[in-house]
Amino acid sequence: MVPVPPYVPLEIVNMYLPVVYTGLIIGFFSLIAIAMEKRQIHILILTDIVGFAMILVVASVGTDLAESFILPGLVVELAEILAISEILISREMRKIQSTNINKTLAPLPMKYDMEILTTAPNFLTLVLLAYGVFLTGFTGGAIAGGGILLYVLSRKARGLPIVEIEGISGLSGIGWCMWLIALCLFFLLPQYWLLSLFLAAAGLLLKVATKMGIIGIFMREEYGKK
Amino acid sequence: MFDVFIWLYSGIILTIIGTLGTCWGPGVKDPVVRILNTEVASIGVSLILLCYNHTLALLTMIATSVICTLILFRAISRLEEMGADV
Numbered sequence: 001m002v003p004v005p006p007y008v009p010l011e012i013v014n015m016y017l018p019v020v021y022t023g024l025i026i027g028f029f030s031l032i033a034i035a036m037e038k039r040q041i042h043i044l045i046l047t048d049i050v051g052f053a054m055i056l057v058v059a060s061v062g063t064d065l066a067e068s069f070i071l072p073g074l075v076v077e078l079a080e081i082l083a084i085s086e087i088l089i090s091r092e093m094r095k096i097q098s099t100n101i102n103k104t105l106a107p108l109p110m111k112y113d114m115e116i117l118t119t120a121p122n123f124l125t126l127v128l129l130a131y132g133v134f135l136t137g138f139t140g141g142a143i144a145g146g147g148i149l150l151y152v153l154s155r156k157a158r159g160l161p162i163v164e165i166e167g168i169s170g171l172s173g174i175g176w177c178m179w180l181i182a183l184c185l186f187f188l189l190p191q192y193w194l195l196s197l198f199l200a201a202a203g204l205l206l207k208v209a210t211k212m213g214i215i216g217i218f219m220r221e222e223y224g225k226k
Numbered sequence: 227m228f229d230v231f232i233w234l235y236s237g238i239i240l241t242i243i244g245t246l247g248t249c250w251g252p253g254v255k256d257p258v259v260r261i262l263n264t265e266v267a268s269i270g271v272s273l274i275l276l277c278y279n280h281t282l283a284l285l286t287m288i289a290t291s292v293i294c295t296l297i298l299f300r301a302i303s304r305l306e307e308m309g310a311d312v
Binding site: 025 | 230242245246248249250254257260261264267271274277278280282290292298300301305312
């Protein structure tokens with residue numbers, strides 16, 4: 001039994017047990033369901049629920065450190081689902097091509113004609129980008145990236161030139177460098193802590209936002225085909 | 227006045243119901259139904275995070291759960307148009 005400091009409010013202490021038990025229960029249920037399920041894409045969806053169980057068990061502690069552990073957990077889960085879905089798709093492609101060589105596997109064009117996709121995105125993207133830059137860090141990156149994703153998905157025009165995709169990856173690299181420089185500054189020149197804090201936050205913003213933007217560009221490459 | 231535990235327990239109930247619905251609920255043979263049931267559980271988790279004042283975690287959770295849904299929908303539609311067994 002860990003002693004709880006006296007300044008922790010009683011509500012937070014009383015929340016601990018129900019939330020931990022909820023996390024354990026949904027983890028148990030979803031793992032049983034994964035064990036019973038045969039098809040891979042369903043297992044991938046159920047993995048999402050296992051991620052929720054992880055979040056609840058971490059969040060139940062209720063400290064700031066626990067909150068900051070949730071963020072990388074969420075982002076890593078996102079990357080994991082993206083990677084595994086790609087693997088599933090390419091494996092199915094190989095299976096189908098080995099039995100029937102003449103079958104074409106290029107994605108079909110998707111026709112959607114919605115008013116909201118032609119008028120709203122400009123304004124919404126601006127708002128999301130501004131809010132994301134204001135927040136900075138992981139969350140700001142996710143929100144700004146969501147704005148880029150929305151814009152890219154809603155435009156009908158096909159594909160970006162390869163130079164622009166490479167430019168976006170370069171921007172992501174600059175973000176990574178900013179983060180590393182900030183980390184070094186923290187240890188070498190601790191009196192500039194505010195500068196390094198903002199360098200790290202802006203670096204993470206660039207990194208996450210460009211990641212999401214690249215996801216959006218790949219998705220448009222497939223759906224926007226004419 | 228404002229009682230946190232109402233929101234905490236409604237979040238817990240939503241999470242558990244959403245999980246049961248995702249695992250063995252009606253119509254889960256169709257992966258799209260399964261993804262939509264996942265959203266119920268994610269709303270429950272968001273309520274619990276809200277009770278704990280985990281603002282940043284809540285915002286990131288909302289953003290990533292939307293993007294997860296997009297990715298899964300893309301995977302399912304690709305698999306279905308290739309004629310794979312989903």
